[in-house]
Amino acid sequence: MNNKDSRIIIENRESDFLFRKSKSKLNITFNRISFIFFIFFVICLIYSIHLLHLGSRKTKTENFNNNSLVPNKLYRADIVDRNQKYLVKTINSIDIGISPSKIIDEKKLLLNLKFIFPEKNYQKVKKKIKKGKFFYFEKKISEENYEKLMKLGDKSIEPRDNLIRIYPQKNLFSHIIGQIDDENNGISGLEKSLDEELKKVEEPIRLTVDKDIQYLIRDELLKFNNIFNTKGSAAILMNVNSGEILSLVSLPDFDPNKREKITDVNFINRATKGVYEFGSVFKTFTLAAAFDEKIIEPKTKFIDLPKSLTCAGFPIREYNEKLPTNLTTEEILIRSGNIGSVRIAQKVGEEKYKLFLSS
Numbered sequence: 208m209n210n211k212d213s214r215i216i217i218e219n220r221e222s223d224f225l226f227r228k229s230k231s232k233l234n235i236t237f238n239r240i241s242f243i244f245f246i247f248f249v250i251c252l253i254y255s256i257h258l259l260h261l262g263s264r265k266t267k268t269e270n271f272n273n274n275s276l277v278p279n280k281l282y283r284a285d286i287v288d289r290n291q292k293y294l295v296k297t298i299n300s301i302d303i304g305i306s307p308s309k310i311i312d313e314k315k316l317l318l319n320l321k322f323i324f325p326e327k328n329y330q331k332v333k334k335k336i337k338k339g340k341f342f343y344f345e346k347k348i349s350e351e352n353y354e355k356l357m358k359l360g361d362k363s364i365e366p367r368d369n370l371i372r373i374y375p376q377k378n379l380f381s382h383i384i385g386q387i388d389d390e391n392n393g394i395s396g397l398e399k400s401l402d403e404e405l406k407k408v409e410e411p412i413r414l415t416v417d418k419d420i421q422y423l424i425r426d427e428l429l430k431f432n433n434i435f436n437t438k439g440s441a442a443i444l445m446n447v448n449s450g451e452i453l454s455l456v457s458l459p460d461f462d463p464n465k466r467e468k469i470t471d472v473n474f475i476n477r478a479t480k481g482v483y484e485f486g487s488v489f490k491t492f493t494l495a496a497a498f499d500e501k502i503i504e505p506k507t508k509f510i511d512l513p514k515s516l517t518c519a520g521f522p523i524r525e526y527n528e529k530l531p532t533n534l535t536t537e538e539i540l541i542r543s544g545n546i547g548s549v550r551i552a553q554k555v556g557e558e559k560y561k562l563f564l565s566s
Contacts, residue, residue: 281370281391284404285411286384288418289453293411294380295398300371301353303345307336309363316361320344323355347371374463379421382457382476383414386466396476415451420444425456432458441477457481487543494540494548496555496563503551505537512546523549 286295310316313336317329324345335342345352346369356364372387374380385396393399401412428440444454457477475481497503512532515524525545531538539547552560 378460381460421454
C-alpha cells in the first residue's frame with residue numbers, strides 16, 4: 208500500500224509539472240500571435256486611412272470635373288470650336304495657403320518649403336508671415352508637390368480646392384475668347400459678352416470657328432507680317448451662305464493663360480475694334496443694291512458726270528480730275544468713281560438703299 212501511494216503521489220507531481228510546463232509554452236505562443244496580429248492590424252489601419260484619404264481626393268476631383276455637381280461660384284462652362292475641340296476648359300486645382308497663426312516652428316517650416324520650392328522668394332514669404340494673415344503660397348500646385356507638403360504634417364499649410372480656367376490653344380483664339388479677372392468675371396472677348404451664360408450653363412458653348420482653319424490663317428498672317436514688317440494685321444473668314452464666322456484672327460495676339468494686362472494699343476482686336484470709315488469699299492454695296500433692284504447692268508452708261516456735286520448737304524468731289532466724264536457701271540467700280548457711285552445710289556433711292564443695307 209505504501210509503495211503504491213508513494214508512486215501515485217510521484218505520478219501526480221510529474222503530471223502537474225508537465226501541465227505547468229506546457230501551459231507556459233502556450234502563453235508564450237499566444238503572446239507572439241497576439242503581437243503579430245496587432246502589428247498586422249496597425250499596418251492595415253494605416254493603409255486604410257491612406258486609401259480613404261486618396262479616395263476622398265479622387266471624389267473631389269470627379270465632382271469638380273462633373274459640371275452638375277459643382278456649386279462653386281468659380282465654375283464657368285467650357286468653350287469648344289465647331290468640331291468639339293476645346294478652346295477653353297475649367298479644371299479643378301489645389302492652391303496651397305499658409306496660416307501664420309498656426310505656425311509652431313517658423314524656421315523649420317521655411318526650411319521644409321525651401322527644400323520643395325527652392326526658387327521661391329522667401330524674403331517675401333517672411334514678410335507675409337509677419338503680417339499674420341492667411342496668404343496663398345503656391346497656386347495650381349502639382350500632384351507631386353502636394354504630396355510632399357502633406358507629408359510634412361504642418362497644420363499651418365492649408366490646401367484649398369479651386370477651379371481654374373485654362374486655354375489649351377494659347378494665342379490662337381486670344382482675341383475671340385478674351386480674359387477673366389481674379390474674381391472670375393469676364394473682362395474681354397466672349398468671356399465678357401457671354402459672362403452670365405458661362406456661369407449658368409452646364410454644357411460646353413460651341414462656337415462656329417474652326418481650330419485648324421484659324422491656325423492656317425494665323426500662320427499666313429504671321430509670315431507676311433514678317434515679310435512686310437507690319438504693326439499688325441487681321442483676317443475674317445465667313446461662310447457666305449450662313450453668315451457663320453469660321454475664323455477671326457488679329458495680330459499681334461497674346462496668351463490668355465498668363466492673364467496679362469493688355470495695355471498696349473497694338474493688342475486691340477483689329478477685326479472688331481480697328482474701325483475706320485468704309486470709303487470706296489462701300490461702293491461695292493451701292494452697286495449691289497442697284498443690281499438687286501434691276502436698275503442697272505454692268506454695261507449701263509453714265510454720261511457727262513461732273514467733277515463735283517452736293518449730296519445731303521455734303522460736297523463730293525472726284526478724287527482724280529483726269530477721270531473720264533463718261534463711264535459704264537463696271538468702269539465706275541473699277542476706277543472707284545465717287546460721282547458715278549452717287550448717281551447710282553440716287554437711282555436706287557434713299558429708302559430702298561437703307562432697306563438693302565439693313566437686310
